[in-house]
Amino acid sequence: MNDEERREIILEYNSHPFNKRTINDGSYIKVNSNNESCIDNINLFIKIDNDIIKDFYFDGEACAITTSATSIMIKSLLGKSIKEALDFITNYENMINELPYNKDLLEEANVYDEIYKQQNRKRCALLPYIGLRKAIEEYKRK
Amino acid sequence: MHREDFEILKTNLIYFDNAATALKPKEVLAKMNEYYNEYSSNVKRGDYDLSYKADTEYENVRTIVKDFIKAHSVKEIAFTSGTTESLNLIINGYFKDKLEVNDEVLLTKAEHASNILPWFKLSKDKGIKINYIPLDNNYEVTLDNVKKAITPNTKVIALAHITNVVGDIRPLKEIIAYAHSLGILVVVDAAQSVPHMAVNVQDLDVDFLAFSAHKMCGPTGVGVLYGKEHLLENMDSLNLGGGMNESFNADGTYLLKYLPNRLEAGTPNIAGVIGLGAAINYLNNMGIDKIADYEKELKTYFINKLSLIPHVNIINKNSHSGIIAFNIEGIFSQDVAFYLNKHHICVRAGNHCAKILKDEIGIANTVRISLYFYNTKEEIDNFINLISDKNKIEKEML
Numbered sequence: 001m002n003d004e005e006r007r008e009i010i011l012e013y014n015s016h017p018f019n020k021r022t023i024n025d026g027s028y029i030k031v032n033s034n035n036e037s038c039i040d041n042i043n044l045f046i047k048i049d050n051d052i053i054k055d056f057y058f059d060g061e062a063c064a065i066t067t068s069a070t071s072i073m074i075k076s077l078l079g080k081s082i083k084e085a086l087d088f089i090t091n092y093e094n095m096i097n098e099l100p101y102n103k104d105l106l107e108e109a110n111v112y113d114e115i116y117k118q119q120n121r122k123r124c125a126l127l128p129y130i131g132l133r134k135a136i137e138e139y140k141r142k
Numbered sequence: 143m144h145r146e147d148f149e150i151l152k153t154n155l156i157y158f159d160n161a162a163t164a165l166k167p168k169e170v171l172a173k174m175n176e177y178y179n180e181y182s183s184n185v186k187r188g189d190y191d192l193s194y195k196a197d198t199e200y201e202n203v204r205t206i207v208k209d210f211i212k213a214h215s216v217k218e219i220a221f222t223s224g225t226t227e228s229l230n231l232i233i234n235g236y237f238k239d240k241l242e243v244n245d246e247v248l249l250t251k252a253e254h255a256s257n258i259l260p261w262f263k264l265s266k267d268k269g270i271k272i273n274y275i276p277l278d279n280n281y282e283v284t285l286d287n288v289k290k291a292i293t294p295n296t297k298v299i300a301l302a303h304i305t306n307v308v309g310d311i312r313p314l315k316e317i318i319a320y321a322h323s324l325g326i327l328v329v330v331d332a333a334q335s336v337p338h339m340a341v342n343v344q345d346l347d348v349d350f351l352a353f354s355a356h357k358m359c360g361p362t363g364v365g366v367l368y369g370k371e372h373l374l375e376n377m378d379s380l381n382l383g384g385g386m387n388e389s390f391n392a393d394g395t396y397l398l399k400y401l402p403n404r405l406e407a408g409t410p411n412i413a414g415v416i417g418l419g420a421a422i423n424y425l426n427n428m429g430i431d432k433i434a435d436y437e438k439e440l441k442t443y444f445i446n447k448l449s450l451i452p453h454v455n456i457i458n459k460n461s462h463s464g465i466i467a468f469n470i471e472g473i474f475s476q477d478v479a480f481y482l483n484k485h486h487i488c489v490r491a492g493n494h495c496a497k498i499l500k501d502e503i504g505i506a507n508t509v510r511i512s513l514y515f516y517n518t519k520e521e522i523d524n525f526i527n528l529i530s531d532k533n534k535i536e537k538e539m540l
Binding site: 007011015040041061064065067120124 | 472474475476477480483491492493506507536537539540
């Protein structure tokens with residue numbers, strides 16, 4: 001993937017986010033994720049039944065990286081099991097943090113494979129995954 | 143003006159984040175180095191020449207500050223770690239004991255976190271009430287709205303002199319005169335005003351005032367708490383320790399020193415305070431009115447150019463300080479800031495610690511430019527060129 005392709009995919013998801021909608025339904029787990037610099041601020045709405053992610057939305061105000069990364073995360077993990085999701089998250093975090101990871105597993109999320117070049121953007125790319133980890137922990141507690 | 147005094151400006155950097163912190167001129171750094179290299183020792187004792195020199199320099203800054211804000215006495219000037227600590231000391235050291243259940247404090251939704259959260263905590267701990275002065279169509283405070291918000295229970299009004307997002311200069315003198323006619327005290331967060339305009343605490347008749355050194359070319363970690371002497375006399379010493387006590391005995395009795403030492407426990411930020419003195423001298427040499435006039439000229443120039451760009455929405459077109467908050471249609475403020483960063487321009491994106499201002503302006507996040515005397519029209523022209531081309535922003539913001 002070259003820079004131009006990366007840019008196109010990210011901008012497309014930024015202007016047309018995937019499953020961006022507010023859900024007011026108690027059967028969804030709602031988690032907020034915002035970063036320390038107090039700008040990106042997203043809510044995830046996730047419905048998990050029998051360890052399977054059945055439904056997944058987000059809303060909030062965030063930059064192009066966070067908005068697109070959240071879209072891609074949701075698209076990639078809809079219908080997946082908790083175990084698969086956790087595996088995905090770990091590989092994604094490794095990619096962002098320049099550690100060995102399974103490239104094939106991440107599919108479209110590979111678009112952020114060079115985000116480490118901009119250290120101040122890493123937290124934007126990681127933000128939705130921090131929220132998803134929180135949501136899964138909450139599901140496990142219930 | 144005076145760009146040659148700033149080492150950091152010798153690069154191609156454009157620094158437009160002065161409301162967050164200002165750059166430091168070599169005069170200030172040299173004065174702090176002088177302390178560390180030539181008379182590094184503790185203050186509030188004078189048994190040897192070095193410490194006598196340190197103490198003299200440190201106390202001399204109190205006079206410099208007193209003269210700068212036109213206070214009545216050096217007893218009214220206490221050094222703190224910054225505006226935040228000053229406000230917390232004022233609120234918890236003075237008002238905590240004086241306010242009772244259902245007493246009201248008036249704030250605005252444009253205030254910085256440090257002038258809101260300590261009051262929230264007091265409200266939780268003591269049952270005082272918090273009300274907000276409504277802002278007008280320009281998100282500014284008017285005397286009329288202050289009058290409308292005051293009730294018989296209002297005991298304090300706590301306001302920024304200049305707010306850090308809208309950048310409006312509040313009509314403090316009128317507000318304070320009216321408040322005093324009703325026996326209401328006024329606390330002023332002057333973090334954004336003291337560095338940029340002449341502030342005369344006696345003319346304003348302000349009761350308490352707080353500001354930071356680092357926003358006025360001084361070092362980080364130093365601030366000033368100003369309070370009228372008779373109010374400070376009734377202020378509790380929240381921090382106790384060395385340098386502020388007269389004596390103490392094994393039976394638990396103790397005596398504290400007089401103002402302002404009673405408010406400065408422990409070894410203070412000596413180099414920082416000395417740096418603050420150098421910063422004030424630096425600003426005085428330039429002339430604070432000259433700085434204010436120049437910033438006004440820059441701001442007008444900036445707004446005139448920025449308002450011609452169709453995809454730019456300026457939030458505070460009419461405010462008089464050097465602060466401009468805006469958004470670019472369809473682009474998140476943080477993405478704009480990242481784009482500008484690629485062109486070595488420093489701006490701030492976000493809510494700027496004024497997290498309930500969104501209730502008033504309907505927008506949570508903005509790009510904020512804040513000017514100082516070392517900014518230039520050339521820098522503004524560069525900025526305008528970069529912001530005019532929306533395609534370029536979208537192309538380069540990632």
